[in-house]
Amino acid sequence: xxxxxxxxxxxxxxxxxxxxxxxxxxxxxxxxxxxxxxxxxxxxxxxxxxxxxxxxxxxxxxxxxxxxxxxxxxxxxxxxxxxxxxxxxxxxxxxxxxxxxxxxxxxxxxxxxxxxxxxxxxxxxxxxxxxxxxxxxxxxxxxxxxxxxxxxxxxxxxxxxxxxxxxxxxxxxxxxxxxxxxxxxxxxxxxxxxxxxxxxxxxxxxxxxxxxxxxxxxxxxxxxxxxxxxxxxxxxxxxxxxxxxxxxxxxxxxxxxxxxxxxxxxxxxxxxxxxxxxxxxxxxxxxxxxxxxxxxxxxxxxxxxxxxxxxxxx
Amino acid sequence: xxxxxxxxxxxxxxxxxxxxxxxxxxxxxxxxxxxxxxxxxxxxxxxxxxxxxxxxxxxxxxxxxxxxxxxxxxxxxxxxxxxxxxxxxxxxxxxxxxxxxxxxxxxxxxxxxxxxxxxxxxxxxxxxxxxxxxxxxxxxxxxxxxxxxxxxxxxxxxxxxxxxxxxxxxxxxxxxxxxxxxxxxxxxxxxxxxxxxxxxxxxxxxxxxxxxxxxxxxxxxxxxxxxxxxxxxxxxxxxxxxxxxxxxxxxxxxxxxxxxxxxxxxxxxxxxxxxxxxxxxxxxxxxxxx
Numbered sequence: 001x002x003x004x005x006x007x008x009x010x011x012x013x014x015x016x017x018x019x020x021x022x023x024x025x026x027x028x029x030x031x032x033x034x035x036x037x038x039x040x041x042x043x044x045x046x047x048x049x050x051x052x053x054x055x056x057x058x059x060x061x062x063x064x065x066x067x068x069x070x071x072x073x074x075x076x077x078x079x080x081x082x083x084x085x086x087x088x089x090x091x092x093x094x095x096x097x098x099x100x101x102x103x104x105x106x107x108x109x110x111x112x113x114x115x116x117x118x119x120x121x122x123x124x125x126x127x128x129x130x131x132x133x134x135x136x137x138x139x140x141x142x143x144x145x146x147x148x149x150x151x152x153x154x155x156x157x158x159x160x161x162x163x164x165x166x167x168x169x170x171x172x173x174x175x176x177x178x179x180x181x182x183x184x185x186x187x188x189x190x191x192x193x194x195x196x197x198x199x200x201x202x203x204x205x206x207x208x209x210x211x212x213x214x215x216x217x218x219x220x221x222x223x224x225x226x227x228x229x230x231x232x233x234x235x236x237x238x239x240x241x242x243x244x245x246x247x248x249x250x251x252x253x254x255x256x257x258x259x260x261x262x263x264x265x266x267x268x269x270x271x272x273x274x275x276x277x278x279x280x281x282x283x284x285x286x287x288x289x290x291x292x293x294x295x296x297x298x299x300x301x302x303x304x305x306x307x308x309x310x311x312x313x314x
Numbered sequence: 315x316x317x318x319x320x321x322x323x324x325x326x327x328x329x330x331x332x333x334x335x336x337x338x339x340x341x342x343x344x345x346x347x348x349x350x351x352x353x354x355x356x357x358x359x360x361x362x363x364x365x366x367x368x369x370x371x372x373x374x375x376x377x378x379x380x381x382x383x384x385x386x387x388x389x390x391x392x393x394x395x396x397x398x399x400x401x402x403x404x405x406x407x408x409x410x411x412x413x414x415x416x417x418x419x420x421x422x423x424x425x426x427x428x429x430x431x432x433x434x435x436x437x438x439x440x441x442x443x444x445x446x447x448x449x450x451x452x453x454x455x456x457x458x459x460x461x462x463x464x465x466x467x468x469x470x471x472x473x474x475x476x477x478x479x480x481x482x483x484x485x486x487x488x489x490x491x492x493x494x495x496x497x498x499x500x501x502x503x504x505x506x507x508x509x510x511x512x513x514x515x516x517x518x519x520x521x522x523x524x525x526x527x528x529x530x531x532x533x534x535x536x537x538x539x540x541x542x543x544x545x546x547x548x549x550x551x552x553x554x555x556x557x558x559x560x561x562x563x564x565x566x567x568x569x570x571x572x573x574x575x576x577x578x579x580x581x582x583x584x585x586x587x588x589x590x591x592x593x594x595x596x597x598x599x600x601x602x603x604x
Contacts, residue, residue: 032425039478048453135537
């Protein structure tokens, strides 16, 4: 009883002290937060509001030219623009193409290579992580060289095996998938490492117990490993859906410029294109608002989903 | 042996030699898969370095190592654009951004870790949500801001927007929350002000997290492409990522110098990686993907 009173007293005291603190004290946390808050207001939150405002105007970004209010015209124009729908569709293809490379394949590899000895594992880990630290522009340059239709290593090899050389980045049917693979190249090793780490964290006695009960390797994967890996997998899926198309931006800009015939463009590249090639602030801003709201809704749904599943996991 | 294992699936011990054989097979398979993945991940980088070292007239050779190594491509690249200046610029930007983001991150994380205050949850969420806002969405207002301030084509323009990052705040906050409260209490009892506690007690104890973060921020700033693309105009005031692009023109690509410039741009990061490999990998893994 006395102990209870004592603990109550000890929680009460700082509270009382807190109450008597001066206004100065109350300001203190905000002072510590101010650099971060100021940065985010100036560079992210105010620009978001400003993009929203600009989406109702027509302007070519020159200080001398007038900013004309046009109401919803920008939105109406964008929705009736085939280029926008093509970019939106392509964004979906980018994400769909990246999911196997950034999640499914790494998951299979992580599970399949779970029994490798620690030393070999460390060596592989050091190697497959390398693409992650290679700059996107450097990666684009290297792959442009490897995939060159005339002298690139990949096409030379294909010719050796009797195949026709492919114009990976110049063929409208191939360009998007080529960029998906390049984006995947940067992610596949890293995802494998994340999933391997999660896989190694699974309590070995669970696996052992299942084995004793006569569970086959496949049953162990299906009933033990996959459920226990589900939260990591979902995290990777969410990252890929929300950021996947964004990761491709550098490759698109360096390698194809969205072409040929818009076949490799995506929603992020279209924003760039509207804004800085066509110099149409209104269109770019309207597309930005659409993108932001769309992805915001998507993120919300995904977060809710993850919440549900990770609760399940506990 | 195999039939034995099939006939008595519930007797794991009896089937052990069969499963041993199977295990060896799996192991070899695992090595094959990993070797293929390693080849896929490393060969492009290797090919970049090999190509960059070939003499100018032998760039199209396919031998796995340069038959006659030469620095022709490097000389050409260095003469074509101010690579030295661009590397220095990149280093300046990456170093300043790293230091500033760590400082602002420490300050903000400390505010959350030490005090409860009105709207703290809301501010926390708003900071965390910033990583969901794509650069392309806010680029025009940002560009106009920089242009109106007369900062276009300057290193300042590349540094200012990176004064804070959600990643730094959140990672440091996580580390501070696992920090023993007694130590903080003791320091407070000694009459140390919040400022002194932060720099003399908290920060020295977060060295591991700070080092991880520093690596992450430095590498991602070094590799940054979008921001310089938007805000810089002349090679002298730009970073190396933009320089690489200059060797890829619509008229044709100078493969040798392009690979030489790419190698030079990657060298500092590769050296960092070779020296601090374990730390680099674990800091990236700690942070998730971004």
